[in-house]
Amino acid sequence: MKNFVFQNTTKIFFGKEQLGALGREVKSYGSRVLLVYGGGSIKKIGLYDKVMKELEDAGLTVFELSGVEPNPRHTTVNKGAQICRENHIDVLLAVGGGSTIDCTKAIAAAYYYDGDVWDLVTQKAPVINALPICTVLTIAATGSEMDCGGVISNVETNEKYGLVHPLLQPKVSFLDPTNTFTVSAYQTACGSADILSHLFDVYYFADNDGKMDMIDRIIEEIIKTVVKYAPIAIKEPDNYEARANLMWAATWALNGFLGTGTQMAPTCHMIEHELSAFYDITHGHGLAIITPHWMEHILNENTASQFKKFGVNVFGVDAALSDMEGAKAAIAKFREFLFQTLGLKSKLTELGIDDKHFTDMARKACPHGELAGFVKLAPKDVEEIFRKSL
Amino acid sequence: MKNFVFQNTTKIFFGKEQLGALGREVKSYGSRVLLVYGGGSIKKIGLYDKVMKELEDAGLTVFELSGVEPNPRHTTVNKGAQICRENHIDVLLAVGGGSTIDCTKAIAAAYYYDGDVWDLVTQKAPVINALPICTVLTIAATGSEMDCGGVISNVETNEKYGLVHPLLQPKVSFLDPTNTFTVSAYQTACGSADILSHLFDVYYFADNDGKMDMIDRIIEEIIKTVVKYAPIAIKEPDNYEARANLMWAATWALNGFLGTGTQMAPTCHMIEHELSAFYDITHGHGLAIITPHWMEHILNENTASQFKKFGVNVFGVDAALSDMEGAKAAIAKFREFLFQTLGLKSKLTELGIDDKHFTDMARKACPHGELAGFVKLAPKDVEEIFRKSL
Numbered sequence: 001m002k003n004f005v006f007q008n009t010t011k012i013f014f015g016k017e018q019l020g021a022l023g024r025e026v027k028s029y030g031s032r033v034l035l036v037y038g039g040g041s042i043k044k045i046g047l048y049d050k051v052m053k054e055l056e057d058a059g060l061t062v063f064e065l066s067g068v069e070p071n072p073r074h075t076t077v078n079k080g081a082q083i084c085r086e087n088h089i090d091v092l093l094a095v096g097g098g099s100t101i102d103c104t105k106a107i108a109a110a111y112y113y114d115g116d117v118w119d120l121v122t123q124k125a126p127v128i129n130a131l132p133i134c135t136v137l138t139i140a141a142t143g144s145e146m147d148c149g150g151v152i153s154n155v156e157t158n159e160k161y162g163l164v165h166p167l168l169q170p171k172v173s174f175l176d177p178t179n180t181f182t183v184s185a186y187q188t189a190c191g192s193a194d195i196l197s198h199l200f201d202v203y204y205f206a207d208n209d210g211k212m213d214m215i216d217r218i219i220e221e222i223i224k225t226v227v228k229y230a231p232i233a234i235k236e237p238d239n240y241e242a243r244a245n246l247m248w249a250a251t252w253a254l255n256g257f258l259g260t261g262t263q264m265a266p267t268c269h270m271i272e273h274e275l276s277a278f279y280d281i282t283h284g285h286g287l288a289i290i291t292p293h294w295m296e297h298i299l300n301e302n303t304a305s306q307f308k309k310f311g312v313n314v315f316g317v318d319a320a321l322s323d324m325e326g327a328k329a330a331i332a333k334f335r336e337f338l339f340q341t342l343g344l345k346s347k348l349t350e351l352g353i354d355d356k357h358f359t360d361m362a363r364k365a366c367p368h369g370e371l372a373g374f375v376k377l378a379p380k381d382v383e384e385i386f387r388k389s390l
Numbered sequence: 391m392k393n394f395v396f397q398n399t400t401k402i403f404f405g406k407e408q409l410g411a412l413g414r415e416v417k418s419y420g421s422r423v424l425l426v427y428g429g430g431s432i433k434k435i436g437l438y439d440k441v442m443k444e445l446e447d448a449g450l451t452v453f454e455l456s457g458v459e460p461n462p463r464h465t466t467v468n469k470g471a472q473i474c475r476e477n478h479i480d481v482l483l484a485v486g487g488g489s490t491i492d493c494t495k496a497i498a499a500a501y502y503y504d505g506d507v508w509d510l511v512t513q514k515a516p517v518i519n520a521l522p523i524c525t526v527l528t529i530a531a532t533g534s535e536m537d538c539g540g541v542i543s544n545v546e547t548n549e550k551y552g553l554v555h556p557l558l559q560p561k562v563s564f565l566d567p568t569n570t571f572t573v574s575a576y577q578t579a580c581g582s583a584d585i586l587s588h589l590f591d592v593y594y595f596a597d598n599d600g601k602m603d604m605i606d607r608i609i610e611e612i613i614k615t616v617v618k619y620a621p622i623a624i625k626e627p628d629n630y631e632a633r634a635n636l637m638w639a640a641t642w643a644l645n646g647f648l649g650t651g652t653q654m655a656p657t658c659h660m661i662e663h664e665l666s667a668f669y670d671i672t673h674g675h676g677l678a679i680i681t682p683h684w685m686e687h688i689l690n691e692n693t694a695s696q697f698k699k700f701g702v703n704v705f706g707v708d709a710a711l712s713d714m715e716g717a718k719a720a721i722a723k724f725r726e727f728l729f730q731t732l733g734l735k736s737k738l739t740e741l742g743i744d745d746k747h748f749t750d751m752a753r754k755a756c757p758h759g760e761l762a763g764f765v766k767l768a769p770k771d772v773e774e775i776f777r778k779s780l
Contacts, residue, residue: 001405001631001634002405003403003404003405003406003407003408004402004404004405005401005402005403005404005408006401006402006404007399007400007401007402008398009397009399010397011395011396011397012394012395012396012397013393013395014393014394014395014396014650014651015391015392015393015394016393017393018393018395210631212634212635212638213615213618213619213631213635214611214612214615214635214638214639215638217611217614217615218608218611218612220611221604221607221608221610221611222604222608224607225603225604225607228603229603241391241600241603244391244602244651245602245603245604248602248604248605248650248651249604257647260404260638261404261634261638
């Protein structure tokens with residue numbers, strides 16, 4: 001196993017009606033707040049009013065940036081940074097899902113950069129400082145509420161890249177499962193696919209130095225948590241137990257703990273980013289379609305045992321099967337879970353995607369000529385995975 | 391499940407030869423360091439020299455407090471605080487196990503209190519501030535390297551109590567499994583019993599509000615990690631994989647994560663503290679002897695299913711057994727693990743303890759007339775557990 005440095009400083013308020021602490025927490029970072037949110041669902045569920053009341057009761061001056069896109073755009077980030085500069089903002093408050101939080105993180109860094117945030121995303125310029133970030137989460141999915149990264153899209157160039165820096169770690173995040181009761185069955189399924197993909201990013205990394213057994217076991221239990229509770233949350237949207245387990249699972253899937261002792265490799269995320277960069281689809285849905293094809297593409301005598309282990313421990317696949325048969329049974333069970341139990345569509349064509357850009361997308365998914373992971377992929381591999389997913 | 395606030399800010403350096411970062415990390419908190427350690431085993435294994443070299447290379451001025459006891463005494467804490475005041479210490483560095491780290495935490499708080507640290511331990515005076523604390527860990531056991539509590543003994547009054555405050559959270563901890571290669575089979579067994587007891591403190595708490603399923607599953611996996619690797623570490627003291635898994639398990643058993651959503655209840659710890667307060671025995675050994683008797687004492691129709699679940703999921707007890715039969719089988723397996731696999735002695739008499747103080751100890755273990763936990767205990771219950779453990 002690898003040496004590592006682990007630290008995660010985010011303060012989490014988890015549970016019902018914890019917002020009473022919001023004003024005090026935000027105020028500890030300053031008095032002028034930029035509230036960032038998306039398409040307005042937080043107004044429909046009454047969360048906007050609750051948040052505004054807490055901020056106003058704490059005597060804070062609130063500015064707003066609304067309309068953050070599901071795949072947040074660098075132009076929106078630039079607009080947010082401009083608002084911060086013009087209004088001498090002290091602290092940012094994201095109220096929404098991963099997209100809103102990711103956009104807020106990029107604004108936090110862009111505030112200190114005299115130029116286009118795309119320079120920071122493409123690493124032409126370094127992140128030198130960031131405004132403090134607070135969040136109120138509304139969907140269990142990306143884990144952005146307790147990690148230091150975000151993903152930003154450039155629709156002019158069809159590019160979507162991560163912006164990761166320790167300064168982008170949220171100071172405080174409010175996780176109230178009841179705020180996810182109104183998340184649709186479709187978005188619950190997509191969010192769950194995203195959580196699973198984060199878990200696979202650490203579960204399926206065949207590090208030459210080996211892994212820490214304890215971490216491997218814990219990853220499997222969080223996978224099982226998602227497999228158990230996502231269907232319940234879809235059938236019973238206001239099931240607190242299901243929503244709470246999904247929410248805490250999402251947070252821990254990507255907050256650093258499960259990557260300790262190995263090297264995370266977000267292979268499917270890298271492949272999917274090309275899909276949503278070119279077609280603006282829902283990230284989790286793209287992941288759900290791509291992932292089983294990725295599994296099949298890299299299935300061989302060396303990888304079969306890990307896929308079988310997944311099947312045996314998560315889906316109750318018969319341990320007496322050979323590695324290869326067990327692996328195939330595991331992938332079949334996983335497919336059934338995604339496309340029957342969660343009800344997601346299984347083909348890219350069903351999302352309006354054709355093969356026009358596949359060669360270009362595959363090349364872009366392999367920035368250094370290959371894509372690291374459980375098995376290294378070349379652009380031709382990625383293109384084949386795209387084609388099989390059609 | 392309960393609402394909660396979770397935050398753990400400690401920065402962990404885990405792995406071989408990470409000490410190169412020690413000087414820089416300690417120096418970020420000041421230039422005058424008090425190095426705190428125990429009976430000198432860190433000199434035998436060469437760790438003292440390595441630490442001193444790093445501190446000196448970073449240009450730090452080092453003072454020392456050695457001889458911290460296995461159950462650290464309030465008089466030693468007072469002495470440490472005095473050294474800090476006389477020498478204008480900026481930052482504390484504990485190099486050792488849980489006792490050394492606990493002592494260091496108490497010194498950190500005592501420095502800001504003009505009186506006996508026992509007033510802080512007994513909550514006659516509040517912790518108002520603390521010196522920053524860094525640690526280099528040498529045994530997998532207490533979890534003190536990543537939590538905000540410590541336990542201090544008063545041998546004049548035969549009392550042993552916890553001192554817990556957010557300010558006592560270590561800033562940075564260095565966890566190198568190779569530093570535990572020389573931990574004896576006996577101390578490895580005792581440390582493992584301590585880890586298991588911390589896990590039971592959160593596993594066996596029948597919260598009226600229910601538990602978070604994900605956390606319950608993770609606790610079981612960490613228990614299984616200890617059950618798997620403690621015997622390996624005893625047989626092969628320099629097995630890196632075993633030592634690393636035990637070390638990381640110990641840290642996560644008590645860093646707050648596994649208590650999320652429920653209320654931790656350290657019942658056996660409270661009972662054992664009376665043993666080591668009166669007889670100065672090794673904490674983990676006392677826990678090992680007490681715990682199976684505690685399990686049997688509270689075993690009834692309401693508690694049996696949780697004990698059975700433990701047996702089935704951890705020790706492979708037959709799931710087809712009745713709750714009561716399964717629970718009994720689980721306790722038998724746990725006994726076998728402690729007293730045969732780990733080789734610990736199973737009776738208090740074997741540690742030189744008689745029943746002279748049991749009534750007094752049982753009363754002290756129930757500070758408010760009862761002891762909270764999976765099942766509430768009265769002094770007569772605690773006394774019975776002591777007597778059965780003789």
